Amino acid sequence: MARTAWPLREPLIAGDKTPAQVTIDISRPLEGRATPLWWAAFLVSLTTLFVGMVAVSYQIKTGIGTWGLNRTIGWSFDITNFVFWVGIGHAGTLISAILFLLRQRWRTSVNRAAEAMTLFAVMCAGIFPIIHMGRPWLAFWVLPYPNGRGPLWVNFRSPLLWDVFAISTYFIISAVFWYVGLIPDLATLRDRTKPGLRQRLFSFFSLGWNGALSVWNRYETVYLILAAALATPLVLSVHSIVSFDFATSVLPGWHTTIFPPYFVGGAIFSGMSMVLTLMIIARKTMRLEDYLTIRHIDTMTKLVLATSWMVAIAYATEFFVALYSGNELERFVFLNRAMGPMAWSYWIMVCCNVLVPQIFWFRRMRRALPVVFVATILINVGMWFERFVIITTSLHRDFLPSSWASYTPTLIELATLAGSFGLFFTCFLLFCRFLPMIAMAEIKGVLNAHLKPAHGLEVAEVEVEAETEPIAARSVVGGLEEVQT
Amino acid sequence: MSSRHFVSIFLDEDSTFGAVLELRKAGFKIREVYAPYAVHGLDRAAGLPRSRIGFITVAAAAIGSLAFYFFQDWVHAVDWPLNIGGKPYSSAPAWIPVVFETGVLFAGLATVLALFVRSGLYPGKKAKLIDPRITDDHFAVVLDILDSGFDTDQVLRICNRHGVGAVEEIEVPSKNVKRPTSDIATLEVWR
Numbered sequence: 076m077a078r079t080a081w082p083l084r085e086p087l088i089a090g091d092k093t094p095a096q097v098t099i100d101i102s103r104p105l106e107g108r109a110t111p112l113w114w115a116a117f118l119v120s121l122t123t124l125f126v127g128m129v130a131v132s133y134q135i136k137t138g139i140g141t142w143g144l145n146r147t148i149g150w151s152f153d154i155t156n157f158v159f160w161v162g163i164g165h166a167g168t169l170i171s172a173i174l175f176l177l178r179q180r181w182r183t184s185v186n187r188a189a190e191a192m193t194l195f196a197v198m199c200a201g202i203f204p205i206i207h208m209g210r211p212w213l214a215f216w217v218l219p220y221p222n223g224r225g226p227l228w229v230n231f232r233s234p235l236l237w238d239v240f241a242i243s244t245y246f247i248i249s250a251v252f253w254y255v256g257l258i259p260d261l262a263t264l265r266d267r268t269k270p271g272l273r274q275r276l277f278s279f280f281s282l283g284w285n286g287a288l289s290v291w292n293r294y295e296t297v298y299l300i301l302a303a304a305l306a307t308p309l310v311l312s313v314h315s316i317v318s319f320d321f322a323t324s325v326l327p328g329w330h331t332t333i334f335p336p337y338f339v340g341g342a343i344f345s346g347m348s349m350v351l352t353l354m355i356i357a358r359k360t361m362r363l364e365d366y367l368t369i370r371h372i373d374t375m376t377k378l379v380l381a382t383s384w385m386v387a388i389a390y391a392t393e394f395f396v397a398l399y400s401g402n403e404l405e406r407f408v409f410l411n412r413a414m415g416p417m418a419w420s421y422w423i424m425v426c427c428n429v430l431v432p433q434i435f436w437f438r439r440m441r442r443a444l445p446v447v448f449v450a451t452i453l454i455n456v457g458m459w460f461e462r463f464v465i466i467t468t469s470l471h472r473d474f475l476p477s478s479w480a481s482y483t484p485t486l487i488e489l490a491t492l493a494g495s496f497g498l499f500f501t502c503f504l505l506f507c508r509f510l511p512m513i514a515m516a517e518i519k520g521v522l523n524a525h526l527k528p529a530h531g532l533e534v535a536e537v538e539v540e541a542e543t544e545p546i547a548a549r550s551v552v553g554g555l556e557e558v559q560t
Numbered sequence: 561m562s563s564r565h566f567v568s569i570f571l572d573e574d575s576t577f578g579a580v581l582e583l584r585k586a587g588f589k590i591r592e593v594y595a596p597y598a599v600h601g602l603d604r605a606a607g608l609p610r611s612r613i614g615f616i617t618v619a620a621a622a623i624g625s626l627a628f629y630f631f632q633d634w635v636h637a638v639d640w641p642l643n644i645g646g647k648p649y650s651s652a653p654a655w656i657p658v659v660f661e662t663g664v665l666f667a668g669l670a671t672v673l674a675l676f677v678r679s680g681l682y683p684g685k686k687a688k689l690i691d692p693r694i695t696d697d698h699f700a701v702v703l704d705i706l707d708s709g710f711d712t713d714q715v716l717r718i719c720n721r722h723g724v725g726a727v728e729e730i731e732v733p734s735k736n737v738k739r740p741t742s743d744i745a746t747l748e749v750w751r
Contacts, residue, residue: 093697094596094597094696095696098696219631219635225640226639228635228636228639231632231635232644232654234657236658240661240662241657241661244665247665248664248665248668251669251672255672258681262695263695265695266689266692266693266696267695278684278686278687279683281687282681282682282683283680283685283686284687285689285690286595286596286694286695287594287679288594288595288602288603288608289603290681291595291598291603292603292608292611293675293679294598294679295603296611296613297671297672297674300613300614300617300667300671301671301672304614304667305671309661312657312660316657319657516596516598
């Protein structure tokens with residue numbers, strides 16, 4: 076086989092790492108003492124979480140009259156936050172499942188942290204509809220269980236109930252996927268940690284993993300099934316169902332068939348930005364520059380740019396359709412969004428989501444970390460406002476001008492939003508401190524990825540028949556060795 | 561009665577791969593390979609069949625979906641028929657989201673459970689390790705030493721050609737030996 080059978084590629088991981096070095100580098104943040112920077116970030120997050128808990132306790136005790144809602148605007152801050160957080164979660168599944176399916180091997184540096192982010196974001200999302208129920212201690216009534224009230228069943232025709240199923244399935248499957256991915260790394264930590272509580276915990280949760288190939292064989296199959304067959308359609312379904320909360324209503328501005336793809340695109344857009352924000356912080360504070368390279372940042376910003384165009388096209392389409400439809404109410408809602416009393420929120424959305432990402436056309440901007448950091452934060456502000464625009468501006472000018480109203484969030488609502496960020500970052504920082512935030516076993520498998528052929532040449536594709544024809548892969552493997560020597 | 565095994569330790573994936581292929585070519589049956597990470601294609605090279613866990617996924621998805629299809633139908637058309645917007649009591653399109661989600665939920669949980677059961681993984685299980693460095697960066701290839709016809713010299717020659725790190729013969733008391741379930745058994749070997 077010729078030496079130039081495939082072009083040379085940039086390595087995925089910088090610094091010529093060996094597998095042993097990978098173990099050392101990624102276990103290091105877990106094994107030493109926490110850095111002052113970590114403590115500072117943790118205390119700030121914990122304080123914010125505490126503020127949020129006080130606010131939540133107060134509003135549960137007093138009732139949701141403590142919010143700025145009124146008869147016209149029945150959904151605003153809470154549902155905005157809910158949709159925002161669910162959207163953040165989507166990038167985790169995109170990276171772990173869809174990019175796995177597309178054989179994007181760079182994802183191995185990011186997937187563990189992104190999946191953790193998914194879990195924490197869905198936890199944050201769950202808080203808001205539960206509080207919004209008004210009597211959260213009866214939240215279990217949304218589950219269809221035989222009860223003493225008839226039994227009175229839930230309404231399976233309601234998109235709000237579909238949400239219950241979608242979000243809880245999403246949370247459970249994401250948690251399982253994340254845990255399955257962690258098992259080999261927990262075993263690695265078990266075998267290098269000194270005896271003690273941590274070692275016992277790693278041992279308990281690593282399920283007796285010993286690296287046997289027969290188990291790896293099944294494990295890989297299960298990982299593929301979870302990613303390709305289950306998580307990929309699941310992540311697309313979840314935000315589609317969230318969008319049904321609006322799209323199945325008859326309200327102008329909500330009643331749109333474009334919503335499912337529009338929401339999924341937006342979710343991936345905002346989630347990718349959040350992953351970038353977290354990764355830029357993590358690579359600096361945890362000294363993981365060799366694993367989260369500039370190349371990773373560059374690739375992810377390209378995804379942000381692509382999804383920003385999906386969102387931009389959705390904005391343009393819904394506006395055009397509203398104007399072109401001849402439907403007076405629909406037209407009014409959209410003109411009101413862009414020119415009415417809440418136009419400021421609409422234009423924040425457009426600036427942050429459509430204009431800001433355009434700097435990523437330039438390679439220098441994609442590789443300038445401070446630029447990427449600021450841009451991704453702006454995008455998340457923009458995506459929060461997108462949900463605010465959809466929900467609040469569609470409601471605030473009702474069909475009857477006499478019931479037109481405005482909306483200002485109360486301090487309680489602001490504190491709850493802040494608290495959800497506190498919860499998110501507290502969980503994330505704990506995760507970085509106690510679990511390997513990069514999938515070691517997966518990184519070790521791609522260390523030499525750039526030296527190997529892409530597809531079609533892979534040894535795996537060559538069937539090795541059991542006893543009779545032991546080696547049909549000989550020639551291919553021979554070629555591989557030749558290139559590597 | 562006890563069984564004897566030949567363990568060779570390798571330091572990287574390429575030498576393990578080469579040794580496994582050549583050992584099999586020479587007619588040795590590979591009992592098990594231990595690896596710190598999933599080496600693409602090594603399972604096939606060692607003669608492992610494709611896992612059939614996918615069938616469990618499909619079956620569980622079907623059970624979850626069908627169960628919740630009929631449950632929703634029963635709730636809204638039989639147990640408590642409720643006229644909602646004049647729609648038919650049994651309105652299949654409205655059941656689709658929940659049917660999809662429960663299908664995924666059942667399938668995901670069943671697949672992972674099948675992995676754990678089939679591989680004998682459970683919380684708190686004590687790992688039986690050939691070498692503690694297996695979960696870091698070492699590879700181990702384990703062969704059965706049968707009474708007749710185990711050519712140690714040949715194995716050593718092959719292993720040496722692929723840069724073996726260490727070799728060792730170990731003996732495992734028979735009470736711990738499970739019956740092999742496939743070409744390469746799920747037997748776990750420990751010192």
